[in-house]
Amino acid sequence: VPELPEVETILRTLAPLVEGRSVVGVDVRCAVLRRPLTTDFAETLAGRTVVRLSRRAKYLLFALDDRRALIAHLGMSGRLLLLSAAEPLDLGKHDHVVIHLDDGARVVFNDPRRFGLLMIDDPETSPLLRGIGPEPFDAGRFDCDYLERWRRKTKRTVKDVLMDQHVVAGLGNIYVNEILFVAGIRPRRSFARLTRAELHLLVDATRQILTEAIEHRGSSISDFLDGIGRRGGYQWRRRVYDRAGEPCVRCHTAIKSVVVGQRSSFYCPNCQR
Numbered sequence: 001v002p003e004l005p006e007v008e009t010i011l012r013t014l015a016p017l018v019e020g021r022s023v024v025g026v027d028v029r030c031a032v033l034r035r036p037l038t039t040d041f042a043e044t045l046a047g048r049t050v051v052r053l054s055r056r057a058k059y060l061l062f063a064l065d066d067r068r069a070l071i072a073h074l075g076m077s078g079r080l081l082l083l084s085a086a087e088p089l090d091l092g093k094h095d096h097v098v099i100h101l102d103d104g105a106r107v108v109f110n111d112p113r114r115f116g117l118l119m120i121d122d123p124e125t126s127p128l129l130r131g132i133g134p135e136p137f138d139a140g141r142f143d144c145d146y147l148e149r150w151r152r153k154t155k156r157t158v159k160d161v162l163m164d165q166h167v168v169a170g171l172g173n174i175y176v177n178e179i180l181f182v183a184g185i186r187p188r189r190s191f192a193r194l195t196r197a198e199l200h201l202l203v204d205a206t207r208q209i210l211t212e213a214i215e216h217r218g219s220s221i222s223d224f225l226d227g228i229g230r231r232g233g234y235q236w237r238r239r240v241y242d243r244a245g246e247p248c249v250r251c252h253t254a255i256k257s258v259v260v261g262q263r264s265s266f267y268c269p270n271c272q273r
């Protein structure tokens with residue numbers, strides 16, 4: 001499931017290839033995604049120029065020249081792949097939308113499980129983006145004081161709190177497990193009982209893990225590919241995620257697995273308290 005580093009990787013791959021290009025045509029082959037594409041999707045997008053790519057949480061925003069944006073979410077299994085003019089367009093049954101650009105390249109939205117989403121909307125007012133918590137790299141908003149305010153009003157585990165997009169944007173199961181390892185905190189700990197020092201460790205660990213994951217261009221543990229079909233590299237650097245029974249990278253104790261909020265969690269019983 002793509003998280004912040006994977007979406008950021010796609011953004012950085014696609015931005016130089018897509019920014020400034022105009023859309024000359026859109027083929028909607030299957031409109032039934034998490035939400036059905038609006039019937040005017042293709043005609044609204046055709047003729048527009050992609051001004052800039054950006055990211056908010058796990059959403060990729062293609063800002064258009066009419067102040068709106070193509071807002072894309074990859075859901076569980078979505079991919080956005082750019083094929084240059086020279087590459088053959090060999091479409092399969094999970095290639096739901098094809099966006100043709102003025103240099104002959106095509107951006108293909110592929111999504112076997114169809115939990116992904118494409119929508120054209122004003123990002124300033126879009127309900128999709130409302131209520132999302134701060135970006136983890138926003139040092140002015142995501143800090144100890146901010147987490148302390150959540151600490152006062154939640155009874156949930158630290159794992160559940162970090163997974164909540166209202167608390168902080170873009171984290172999912174892989175990176176929350178990794179962050180908790182670096183912070184030395186077990187996933188089932190009560191968020192309300194964390195110390196100020198532990199909140200500080202969480203903020204630092206979040207930025208450290210995400211920076212590293214972006215540098216390694218995301219995780220291809222199952223099927224993630226960047227915007228032009230390359231695999232990520234963070235999976236080779238994983239500390240705990242999906243490593244149950246394997247030795248801890250720091251102390252060689254066997255990594256444990258436990259279910260928190262219906263998701264598998266992984267931790268080192270020696271390094272994490």
Ligand SMILES: [Zn+2]
Nearest residue numbers: 248251268271
């Ligand atoms: Zn350990």
